[in-house]
Amino acid sequence: MKIPFSPPYIDEAVINEVVDSLKSGWITSGPKVKALEEEIKNFSGAKSVLCVNSWTSGAIMMLRWLGVKEGDEVIVPAYTYSATALAVLHAGAKPVMVDSGKDFNISVDAIRQAITPRTKAIIPVDIAGFPCDYDRIMSLVQEQSIRDLFQPTSPAQKQLGRILVLNDAAHSLGARYSTKMRTGCETDIAIFSLHAVKNVTTAEGGAICFNLPAPFDNEALYAEMRMMSLNCQTKDAFSKSKAGGWRYDIVGMGMKINMADVNAAIGLAQIREYPELLKERKRIFNSYSDAFSKCDWAIVPPSVQGEKESSYHIYALRVKNCTEEQRDAMIDEIAKSEVAVNVHFIPMPMLSFFREQGYDIKDYPQAYDNYKCEISLPIYPQLDDEKVDFIIQTVIKAHDTIF
Ligand SMILES: Cc1ncc(COP(=O)(O)O)c(C=O)c1O
DSSP, X not given: OOBOSOOOOOOHHHHHHHHHHHHTTOOSSSHHHHHHHHHHHHHHOOSEEEEESOHHHHHHHHXXXXXXXXXXXXXXXXXXXXXXXHHHHHHTOEEXXXXXXXXXXXXXXXXXXXXXXXXXXXXXXXXXXXXXXXXXXXXXXXXXXXXXXXXXXXXXXXHHOSXXXXXXXXXXTTOBSSSSOBTTSSSSEEEEEOOTTSSSOOSSOEEEEEOOOTTOOHHHHHHHHHHHTBTTBSSOHHHHTSTTOOOOOBOSOOOBOBOOHHHHHHHHHHHHHHHHHHHHHHHHHHHHHHHHTTSTTEEOOOOEETTEEOOOOOEEEEETTOOHHHHHHHHHHHHTTTBOOBOSOOOGGGSHHHHHTTOOGGGOHHHHHHHHTEEEEOOOTTOOHHHHHHHHHHHHHHHHHHO
């Protein structure tokens, strides 16, 4: 049985929505993007939401808005996809990497130790869709002694008066932070990725959620950032294309990172079905956890803890007492049955670019421990119980062959 790792969910509703965009006579940013922004806003509870063409470009734009510059530091986990740190570098600051906990997420104690007067932002990452401890992170940045350390150097930093928390929610659209709150509204800024492998996709895309405290005006910030995402042009192409609406101005050094309507159409159809699709992901996740919790060699990933609940984006299985070589051998064994699995993530200090910049995996022992024995299993609504069972049996057989 050939099982791909993460095919997109494309049904008739998605196809019809895309065809509708193609036939409408308007395929780039317009009504479908606006409708998707409204859907994500209602779904997540964020104060306002702007869609752009990727998580990465959205994060670069928001760090530029914050006014980070050379010498400034942004705290990120070592254990994440490289975009988290690359966005910081593109915005002109230094990523300060810290270790994670056993739940894969950034360690709040490690954040505290890494804060200096140069720290301008923290980017916690909801690894696999399981939310970080935002109560602790938000209280940390509001502590008086941490506020006293903060040295604002831009208008946005002065207005905030403390370190900004930008949630890398690339994986966690649909996760619950509490019974009342979904991810997207619990930090100053949260960004979802809508990339092809994500729970809800626009092929490529990102959604920036604005939740800044008063006196920030999140609607005004939406309008400012929307213009910023369109080259800082005072009129978008939709309004400019109307009869007589040709004149515009360029008022800053913007970026060109807007989302197109034809892309938004995919996500629009998917997010309307997402509550049902999320249940399917949960069904698969729980089937895996039921089976692997009976294996004394397996560590099942976190999904529910108190009021927190994952978005079930990645099933990150870990194997006890397992070296990197044994894990790799297990993956080779699984591949013989044509089941595609993955590893999330190779910690950034192990990647050439970051290694050459002086980051050393020895400084992140828990990140390495999480990585060396991790295997991500396929998880998507199209997997029926027969396929899930086949995957479970394949993984158990591979384990028994290697160990
Ligand atoms: C944790 C994390 N952050 C950021 C990104 C970047 O998202 P995008 O591809 O939309 O730029 C990804 C992509 O997989 C990711 O896994």
